Amino acid sequence: MRPLKITCWLNSPIAGDPPRLDALLEWVMSAKMRAVLESSNGDRHTTGMPKHRGQPVVPGAIPIPLARVRVDGYPHTIPLCSDPIMADTSNDGVEYFTRRFPSEMSGLLAPTERKTVTVDSGANKSYRLPLRIRLVDRIVWFCCGRDKIDTGRSAGTETRKLLRKVYSIGKKTSDGYGQVSRWDVELTDDDFSWFAPSHDGPVLMRTLPASTKFPDRLQGFKRSYGAPVAPYWMAENYTELLMPC
Amino acid sequence: MLIPSDRHTPADLRLWADYEEADRVYAESREPRLDRLQFESVEILRKWATGEGGFLGTSWGKDSVVLMHMAHVAGITTPRVWVRMRSRDNPDCEFVRDHFNCAFPCNYHERIFIYEECSRDQHWKSVANEFGNRRLTGLRMDESGRRAMSVRHLGIDTGVSCRPLAHWTSPDVFAWVATHDLPLHPAYAMLGGGRWPREHLRTHGVGGETCSNRGRREWETEYYSDILRRSANA
Numbered sequence: 001m002r003p004l005k006i007t008c009w010l011n012s013p014i015a016g017d018p019p020r021l022d023a024l025l026e027w028v029m030s031a032k033m034r035a036v037l038e039s040s041n042g043d044r045h046t047t048g049m050p051k052h053r054g055q056p057v058v059p060g061a062i063p064i065p066l067a068r069v070r071v072d073g074y075p076h077t078i079p080l081c082s083d084p085i086m087a088d089t090s091n092d093g094v095e096y097f098t099r100r101f102p103s104e105m106s107g108l109l110a111p112t113e114r115k116t117v118t119v120d121s122g123a124n125k126s127y128r129l130p131l132r133i134r135l136v137d138r139i140v141w142f143c144c145g146r147d148k149i150d151t152g153r154s155a156g157t158e159t160r161k162l163l164r165k166v167y168s169i170g171k172k173t174s175d176g177y178g179q180v181s182r183w184d185v186e187l188t189d190d191d192f193s194w195f196a197p198s199h200d201g202p203v204l205m206r207t208l209p210a211s212t213k214f215p216d217r218l219q220g221f222k223r224s225y226g227a228p229v230a231p232y233w234m235a236e237n238y239t240e241l242l243m244p245c
Numbered sequence: 246m247l248i249p250s251d252r253h254t255p256a257d258l259r260l261w262a263d264y265e266e267a268d269r270v271y272a273e274s275r276e277p278r279l280d281r282l283q284f285e286s287v288e289i290l291r292k293w294a295t296g297e298g299g300f301l302g303t304s305w306g307k308d309s310v311v312l313m314h315m316a317h318v319a320g321i322t323t324p325r326v327w328v329r330m331r332s333r334d335n336p337d338c339e340f341v342r343d344h345f346n347c348a349f350p351c352n353y354h355e356r357i358f359i360y361e362e363c364s365r366d367q368h369w370k371s372v373a374n375e376f377g378n379r380r381l382t383g384l385r386m387d388e389s390g391r392r393a394m395s396v397r398h399l400g401i402d403t404g405v406s407c408r409p410l411a412h413w414t415s416p417d418v419f420a421w422v423a424t425h426d427l428p429l430h431p432a433y434a435m436l437g438g439g440r441w442p443r444e445h446l447r448t449h450g451v452g453g454e455t456c457s458n459r460g461r462r463e464w465e466t467e468y469y470s471d472i473l474r475r476s477a478n479a
Contacts, residue, residue, distance in 0.1 A: 093440065125458055127458035128460070129463060130441075130464075132463075225474050235478045
């Protein structure tokens with residue numbers, strides 16, 4: 001296994017939380033997979049009910065160049081990859097995205113064309129939602145690449161090749177947030193993908209199932225509940241967790 | 246007295262210390278106003294208690310705590326009822342309950358319902374059947390235009406719902422809690438380092454639809470994501 005340090009250099013603020021690297025790589029790889037392309041007619045941005053809805057999604061089925069390890073008490077393998085680490089945030093603020101049905105324009109309609117529109121629910125529901133905006137110059141992940149990659153390239157090269165297709169990360173990228181200026185993939189001597197050394201004891205670097213055998217004097221974690229593997233939204237993968245804090 | 250929680254970040258706690266200091270300054274500078282509000286609320290509660298039946302509904306938010314304190318000051322023995330939703334309760338409410346009931350023992354009850362079965366206020370109907378169809382609530386005019394309109398049109402006591410804190414503002418409530426050392430729900434200090442105004446934070450069940458178009462979901466995802474996922478998986 002090759003320990004890697006992956007840096008994403010940003011040239012615009014990031015909206016929402018940064019993604020986990022394994023999820024990002026799976027997202028890129030999914031564009032190449034026949035099953036995914038067929039389910040969405042070749043377009044990953046389709047709307048409506050996906051064809052695979054209701055079908056079990058097996059975590060780890062999408063091949064990525066990161067090594068995976070099985071831990072006690074959890075059925076799926078977990079990627080050797082840290083959670084995203086953000087450099088010092090120079091500005092941490094909030095912006096709002098809103099929608100409001102223009103009811104004041106109803107006077108422009110002919111009286112026979114006017115009808116009642118619900119704005120408290122449904123397709124025309126008005127909203128004003130906060131979006132966390134952070135100004136950071138880079139986001140870093142520590143991970144371990146696989147020894148054997150099907151393409152014959154090294155894990156670092158393969159990771160760099162996949163990440164080149166990621167032009168933006170976070171939410172509201174179409175509004176210009178989270179624009180990526182450069183991806184750096186570096187080889188490192190030590191593996192900090194799950195734990196990093198400190199004076200007080202090992203620091204947790206990745207969200208892991210609580211059933212994992214953790215080293216003594218573990219630092220920097222809190223208990224939570226959720227999925228420790230991608231897809232992180234899938235409720236079937238939820239379990240008790242320890243997450244970095 | 247803010248109840249500590251491991252969900253607070255260091256930035257939250259620094260900001261809360263400033264808020265608490267400001268609350269004490271506010272209470273000192275507005276002492277006559279707070280005394281008048283207390284007198285008014287206690288009078289309303291005593292008058293309401295002369296009627297038959299009814300209960301005081303609590304959610305263990307800041308308004309509920311002040312209302313429970315007012316009820317204690319007024320010396321009324323009305324049942325205090327916390328209507329809970331199974332698997333959706335804010336877990337920190339129990340800490341507020343324990344602190345408050347330890348300091349101010351009262352005639353306290355809890356009733357648990359299933360959220361999905363209460364879309365038509367079945368929970369309130371059930372509680373009203375048991376305790377009577379009159380209730381004291383911590384509703385305030387300051388909270389929204391709709392609530393202010395309700396008090397202006399229907400008065401403080403509608404016959405069903407009585408709102409003794411109707412004229413209190415958010416700063417009044419926070420100042421009262423700070424100066425009387427009442428237990429305060431940890432959610433009010435979950436401020437995202439200043440991104441979330443504390444006046445708009447709520448303590449009721451996690452994952453509901455109310456205010457979902459105003460960022461409630463985003464705040465819950467930031468601070469109570471584990472509870473949200475548990476309720477989704479329940």
